[in-house]
Amino acid sequence: xxxxAGVRLMAGTVPLGASFEQPDLSRAQVSASEGSRVDQPSFExxxxxxxxxxxxxxxxxxxxHHLAQDLVQTTYAKVWPHWxxxxxGDPEAYVRRVMIxxxxxxxxxKWRGETPTEELPDEGQxxxxxxxxxxxxxxxxxxxxxxxxxxxxxLRFLEDLSEAETASVLNCSVGNVKSQSSRALRKLRIDPxxxxxxxxxxxxx
Amino acid sequence: MTDVSDLxxxxxxxxxxxxxxxxxxxxxxxxxxxRVHRRARxxxxxxxxxxxxxxxxTVVPPMMDTFALKPAEHAPSQVxxxxxxxxxxxxxxxxxxxxxxxxxELTWTTVIPRGHPRxxxxxMQFCHLPQTWKSSRSAFHAVSYIDGQRLxxxxxxxxxxxxxxxxxxxMHWRSPSMDAFGIRPGEPFTVVVRLERLHQRVDVPGxxxxxxxxxCGIRSADPSGTRSPPVCxxxxxxxx
Numbered sequence: 001x002x003x004x005a006g007v008r009l010m011a012g013t014v015p016l017g018a019s020f021e022q023p024d025l026s027r028a029q030v031s032a033s034e035g036s037r038v039d040q041p042s043f044e045x046x047x048x049x050x051x052x053x054x055x056x057x058x059x060x061x062x063x064x065h066h067l068a069q070d071l072v073q074t075t076y077a078k079v080w081p082h083w084x085x086x087x088x089g090d091p092e093a094y095v096r097r098v099m100i101x102x103x104x105x106x107x108x109x110k111w112r113g114e115t116p117t118e119e120l121p122d123e124g125q126x127x128x129x130x131x132x133x134x135x136x137x138x139x140x141x142x143x144x145x146x147x148x149x150x151x152x153x154x155l156r157f158l159e160d161l162s163e164a165e166t167a168s169v170l171n172c173s174v175g176n177v178k179s180q181s182s183r184a185l186r187k188l189r190i191d192p193x194x195x196x197x198x199x200x201x202x203x204x205x
Numbered sequence: 206m207t208d209v210s211d212l213x214x215x216x217x218x219x220x221x222x223x224x225x226x227x228x229x230x231x232x233x234x235x236x237x238x239x240r241v242h243r244r245a246r247x248x249x250x251x252x253x254x255x256x257x258x259x260x261x262x263t264v265v266p267p268m269m270d271t272f273a274l275k276p277a278e279h280a281p282s283q284v285x286x287x288x289x290x291x292x293x294x295x296x297x298x299x300x301x302x303x304x305x306x307x308x309x310e311l312t313w314t315t316v317i318p319r320g321h322p323r324x325x326x327x328x329m330q331f332c333h334l335p336q337t338w339k340s341s342r343s344a345f346h347a348v349s350y351i352d353g354q355r356l357x358x359x360x361x362x363x364x365x366x367x368x369x370x371x372x373x374x375x376m377h378w379r380s381p382s383m384d385a386f387g388i389r390p391g392e393p394f395t396v397v398v399r400l401e402r403l404h405q406r407v408d409v410p411g412x413x414x415x416x417x418x419x420x421c422g423i424r425s426a427d428p429s430g431t432r433s434p435p436v437c438x439x440x441x442x443x444x445x
Contacts, residue, residue, distance in 0.1 A: 044232060047228070047231050047232055047235050048228040048231065048232070051226065051228075051231040052223075052225075052226070055223050055226065056220035056221070056223050057220070059219075059220060059222070059223045060216060060219060060220055065223060065224060068223065069226070069234070072231075073234045073235055073237075073238040074238060074242075076235040076238060076239070077235070077238040077239045077241070077242040078242070080235070080239050135215070135218065135219055135222070138215050138216070138219055139219060153212075153216070154216070157209065157212050157213045157216050158213070158216045158217065158220055160213075185209070185212075188212065
């Protein structure tokens with residue numbers, strides 16, 4: 001999964017140097033012990049507890065395991081300097097918002113490593129019970145959604161956020177979330193990959 | 206995709222495909238990424254400073270010079286009345302020209318920069334005669350024209366005609382607003398300044414005269430929407 005340094009580096013990142021001190025991920029906890037924030041989680045606690053959930057969300061956004069991990073790590077790197085401030089509020093919501101924004105900015109800057117294609121490069125083997133085909137079809141259909149619509153689908157139906165919460169994460173209106181969600185669902189219903197996978201599933205004994 | 210609950214279920218199944226990563230791996234990866242971001246920030250900041258230091262000497266002087274004095278190449282620094290423009294608050298000077306040494310006519314094609322849309326631009330002139338012309342100085346004028354229209358007239362004086370009172374002298378804005386002559390920002394126009402006596406062009410060896418464009422204010426409008434005539438202030442010229 002991870003390389004020797006415990007991370008998969010994106011192209012263009014700077015290699016690790018000895019002159020940089022080891023970041024103390026538990027520093028929020030140290031400062032918290034001095035005041036009223038005794039019960040607030042340290043950054044370290046948060047990473048341990050929430051990484052899996054963020055990784056799942058990132059995977060559906062990026063459709064790539066490595067990119068998903070990199071997206072989560074990049075998000076951590078962005079929020080860590082401000083942890084003592086954001087821990088006062090709702091850190092998970094904040095981190096989620098940073099991750100979505102990072103994902104959307106990757107998309108805009110074409111760092112996502114995705115290229116539009118008619119056919120998926122790796123279709124995999126035909127599934128025994130149609131399950132893999134179904135997943136592949138869903139992944140392909142997600143990939144054909146515009147990034148914001150994909151984000152709405154992930155936030156609404158994987159994270160189970162309300163429309164208002166989704167609007168807050170995406171920094172847009174509730175009406176915008178409704179329309180994006182509606183359009184995305186309409187596209188998914190008529191997506192040829194999903195129709196094909198559903199037909200294969202029905203025809204399988 | 207039959208319904209939303211089906212989509213929800215299938216999204217979860219899909220998300221479950223993500224491989225398990227241990228807490229220690231996440232922590233190590235997060236630490237590493239933070240280090241990389243720190244380093245990138247430091248390198249970015251150093252790069253930005255280096256870029257500013259490299260570019261500033263090239264970019265800043267022209268920017269500062271945009272509305273500042275642009276002395277005529279031929280204007281010698283020892284010309285006494287070069288203070289006519291040099292001593293003025295240069296942020297108001299849009300441009301200026303002196304006559305060529307010995308020439309009795311100055312032709313200058315220029316343009317008012319596209320600045321504030323309500324700028325009021327006016328002009329100033331001066332004219333100096335050699336000492337030997339003192340006795341008849343009042344009869345000479347430097348008269349400026351734009352496209353054949355008479356713009357303004359400045360009486361010529363000799364050097365002694367500008368006594369340095371308390372080290373300063375006062376000059377008036379010499380012309381109405383340039384837009385009264387149909388001059389609009391961004392449109393080139395030509396100014397001709399020449400020495401005249403009794404409305405006749407004359408040559409005076411050694412005469413020095415100049416023409417300058419100044420931004421003298423912002424056009425205002427009263428509550429009824431009627432534009433007030435621009436009022437250019439008195440202008441105190443330093444005199445060295």
